[in-house]
Amino acid sequence: MKEANPFYSSPEWKKLRLEALARDNYECVWCREEGKLSNKVNAVLEVDHILELDDYPEHALDLDNLRTLCKACHNKRHGRFQFREKDRKKIAFREDEWWG
Numbered sequence: 001m002k003e004a005n006p007f008y009s010s011p012e013w014k015k016l017r018l019e020a021l022a023r024d025n026y027e028c029v030w031c032r033e034e035g036k037l038s039n040k041v042n043a044v045l046e047v048d049h050i051l052e053l054d055d056y057p058e059h060a061l062d063l064d065n066l067r068t069l070c071k072a073c074h075n076k077r078h079g080r081f082q083f084r085e086k087d088r089k090k091i092a093f094r095e096d097e098w099w100g
């Protein structure tokens with residue numbers, strides 16, 4: 001289980017987690033992309049590792065590798081490997097559209 005990882009109880013993580021939340025304006029970044037507001041008033045916010053902790057421990061404390069997600073989006077993200085693949089492609093496409 002992810003929650004059992006001692007990393008999540010380290011003071012470094014707790015501090016950085018708060019920095020990530022503040023940077024993202026205490027809003028779920030996925031919901032915001034869809035024009036919805038999920039913040040601490042109407043959702044449970046969690047901080048997600050974009051490059052996952054298990055695979056990229058060297059980015060565990062990298063603020064650029066963190067994003068704020070609501071619990072629903074976070075569950076979606078970690079629900080299935082299939083979704084992760086889709087997510088990765090979505091990000092690639094978005095960058096092309098954005099800058100192309």
Ligand SMILES: [Zn+2]
Nearest residue numbers: 028031070073
């Ligand atoms: Zn969300």
